Amino acid sequence: QPSRPVDRDKAESELALNIKKATNTDETAPKQKHVRKCIVYTWDYHSSQSIWSGLRVQPIMSDEVQTYKALIVVHKIIQEGHPITLKEVQQHVGWLDTCSRTVGNFGLGYAPLIQAYVQFIMSKLRFHRHHPEFNGLFEYAEYITLKGVDDPNEGYETVADLMNLQDGIDSFQRLVFMHLRGISNNECRISSLVPLVKESYGIYRFITSMLRAMHRRVDNADEVLQPLVQRYNGQHHQLRKFYYECSNLKYLTSLINVPKLGQEPPNLWQDPE
Amino acid sequence: MSNLASKSMRVVKNYAKAKVREATSNDPWGPSGTQMNELAQLTYNQNDFVEIMEMLDKRLNDKGKNWRHVFKSLTLLDYLLHAGSENVVYYFKDNAYIIKTLKEFQHVDDDGRDQGANVRQKAKDISNLLADDMRLRDQRKNRAFMRDRMTRGAPGA
Numbered sequence: 001q002p003s004r005p006v007d008r009d010k011a012e013s014e015l016a017l018n019i020k021k022a023t024n025t026d027e028t029a030p031k032q033k034h035v036r037k038c039i040v041y042t043w044d045y046h047s048s049q050s051i052w053s054g055l056r057v058q059p060i061m062s063d064e065v066q067t068y069k070a071l072i073v074v075h076k077i078i079q080e081g082h083p084i085t086l087k088e089v090q091q092h093v094g095w096l097d098t099c100s101r102t103v104g105n106f107g108l109g110y111a112p113l114i115q116a117y118v119q120f121i122m123s124k125l126r127f128h129r130h131h132p133e134f135n136g137l138f139e140y141a142e143y144i145t146l147k148g149v150d151d152p153n154e155g156y157e158t159v160a161d162l163m164n165l166q167d168g169i170d171s172f173q174r175l176v177f178m179h180l181r182g183i184s185n186n187e188c189r190i191s192s193l194v195p196l197v198k199e200s201y202g203i204y205r206f207i208t209s210m211l212r213a214m215h216r217r218v219d220n221a222d223e224v225l226q227p228l229v230q231r232y233n234g235q236h237h238q239l240r241k242f243y244y245e246c247s248n249l250k251y252l253t254s255l256i257n258v259p260k261l262g263q264e265p266p267n268l269w270q271d272p273e
Numbered sequence: 274m275s276n277l278a279s280k281s282m283r284v285v286k287n288y289a290k291a292k293v294r295e296a297t298s299n300d301p302w303g304p305s306g307t308q309m310n311e312l313a314q315l316t317y318n319q320n321d322f323v324e325i326m327e328m329l330d331k332r333l334n335d336k337g338k339n340w341r342h343v344f345k346s347l348t349l350l351d352y353l354l355h356a357g358s359e360n361v362v363y364y365f366k367d368n369a370y371i372i373k374t375l376k377e378f379q380h381v382d383d384d385g386r387d388q389g390a391n392v393r394q395k396a397k398d399i400s401n402l403l404a405d406d407m408r409l410r411d412q413r414k415n416r417a418f419m420r421d422r423m424t425r426g427a428p429g430a
Binding site: 002003004005032033036039040043080082141194254255256 | 326327330331334336337364367368370371373374375376377378379387390404
């Protein structure tokens, strides 16, 4: 029972309505007020089960816009919901898979985006299965709080896995940009970039801190870490380009602050500021 | 007689709530220093504290059209975190997600002005403050020190 003044019955019935509205057939962004209610629900009751069953009763698969909106909602909820959400969603990978195989195509061109989005979410879920200590947005402070220390020994493989995920974000965001249409309303597609910007920046900052910590602790660091640093530098440039392109989308910059990276990757062996 | 008594009881009981409602109303000006200070003092009383949290919670979860409720509640919360009882800090650390999820608050008014931007920025600032124990402690200490000096007057006065 949360310390907030809440009413569970009311919350459940409101939740069903919020899910329905967040995933309706309008070709717009899922309304943030509805997504927020879902996220808050998972924190209030330390559970996301009602969300998954709520999604299942929606006719999501019959309409490509609905499917895509549902994926955006799912992505945001596993990013920002209570940590239990990331565990519970693992029981629903079958449902996600069905989403990508049953695309109700109405000629709006969402099918490839849906397939790529499911693929990305699946790889994210695999990552979290192997590294349960991370939260959905890869916030470094919370990781350190949990682990107690920044331990370089288990760092190498973790950083490599994070970099794979980062590459996954990069190829998906490219696909989204490729599918923006000159004339029509792009709001729905653009809104799927919001969680990608947040997640990629979380990963970027995490990797930066992790590599710095490893360099302080590992002998022969320059040599041992060389392959990771090379990859880090490449990803810095990819990400910078991604954020630059995002910053030109007026609708997107009205929703979130898009980070700005320096022209060159930071020198990891120098302490920041 | 008893009717009158229970009525006045109810007024007394909802005093803190009414104060929050007043401080976070839809009027186009911010909550006054006096209002916020009074509410900060009230948080040291357990009953008032509960009422204030209840009302704040309601306001913080208000809809886009009432963005002023949300924005002013954040302003008030910022004040309470600095000058109110430690319980405010505990409560909002516990419920940090209420504030965090406001970082994407949206409201564009009928004239096309983005009124959500203020809420988003304030939600970000307060989330950062809640996550930084040291800064919050320092700021609370400074605040108490200043208040102490102000009420006692300048040395030698």
